[in-house]
Amino acid sequence: MKILYFAWLRERLNRGEDEVTPPPSVTTIADLLNWLANQDEALALALANPAQFKVSLDARIQPHDAPIAGASTIAILPPMTGG
Amino acid sequence: MSVTITGAPFDPGALSNAFLAQSDSAGAAVTFTGIVRSTPDRPITALILECYVELAENEIATLRAEAIKRFALLDASIVHRHGRLLPGQPIMQVMTLASHRQAAFDGAQFLMDYLKTDAPFWKQEETAAGTDWVEAKPDDDAARQRWT
Numbered sequence: 001m002k003i004l005y006f007a008w009l010r011e012r013l014n015r016g017e018d019e020v021t022p023p024p025s026v027t028t029i030a031d032l033l034n035w036l037a038n039q040d041e042a043l044a045l046a047l048a049n050p051a052q053f054k055v056s057l058d059a060r061i062q063p064h065d066a067p068i069a070g071a072s073t074i075a076i077l078p079p080m081t082g083g
Numbered sequence: 084m085s086v087t088i089t090g091a092p093f094d095p096g097a098l099s100n101a102f103l104a105q106s107d108s109a110g111a112a113v114t115f116t117g118i119v120r121s122t123p124d125r126p127i128t129a130l131i132l133e134c135y136v137e138l139a140e141n142e143i144a145t146l147r148a149e150a151i152k153r154f155a156l157l158d159a160s161i162v163h164r165h166g167r168l169l170p171g172q173p174i175m176q177v178m179t180l181a182s183h184r185q186a187a188f189d190g191a192q193f194l195m196d197y198l199k200t201d202a203p204f205w206k207q208e209e210t211a212a213g214t215d216w217v218e219a220k221p222d223d224d225a226a227r228q229r230w231t
Contacts, residue, residue, distance in 0.1 A: 004135070006133060006135060006203070006205060007133050007205035007216060008205075008216045056135075056138050056203075059135070059137040059138045059141050060138075060141055060142075061138070061142060061201070075135055075138065075203075077135070077138075077203055078205065079218075079219035080199075080200065080201065080202060080203055080204055080205060080219065081199075081204065081205055081206045081216075081217045081218065081219050081220075082132060082134070082163070082175075082198065082199070082202050082203070082204020082205065082206065083117055083163070083174065083175050083195070083198040083199045083202060083204065
């Protein structure tokens with residue numbers, strides 16, 4: 001699956017996206033954020049406070065307990081400031 | 084007109100006139116335009132808006148449908164810019180059309196409050212010293228809470 005990063009999160013990681021294959025034990029958005037944070041030091045630092053991020057599955061925002069099965073593009077969204 | 088996410092400048096007056104011209108049965112229209120601001124105590128050269136366009140289209144379309152239902156609006160239209168904008172340029176426009184004024188005002192405020200907290204846009208202020216991300220404001224969350 002593709003993971004998209006936006007705004008200061010994208011800048012902090014120095015990349016806009018990752019292609020990842022999480023293990024079957026990763027079933028929800030919360031699991032995924034936790035799993036990503038264990039992948040490398042930059043992700044660990046950037047995702048240290050997962051509650052601040054909204055997450056979308058295939059361009060629809062979903063709660064952190066939502067299952068990720070079937071989603072192909074998951075975006076991690078820092079607090080929004082638009083408008 | 085409904086939901087438009089665009090990288091191009093828009094003309095608020097032309098959009099408003101077109102929106103108003105579509106109905107004989109409406110008694111009230113509210114047009115709100117957000118404008119890029121540069122102030123003496125915080126002068127900026129530009130505002131840069133990052134956007135996840137596909138998500139913005141989905142979320143704002145859902146929000147628009149909810150506003151129309153909740154306030155019995157005859158129509159609602161949202162235009163939002165992304166990219167690099169200069170002081171004085173319109174960032175966004177929210178328009179509502181209703182039978183009576185209270186619904187038109189309430190619908191526009193509801194849309195505005197949710198756009199501030201739930202629409203996937205991120206602002207960067209560009210100044211002579213460089214660029215800074217704008218932080219989310221607790222006031223915006225509080226404004227949104229009044230509708231729940």
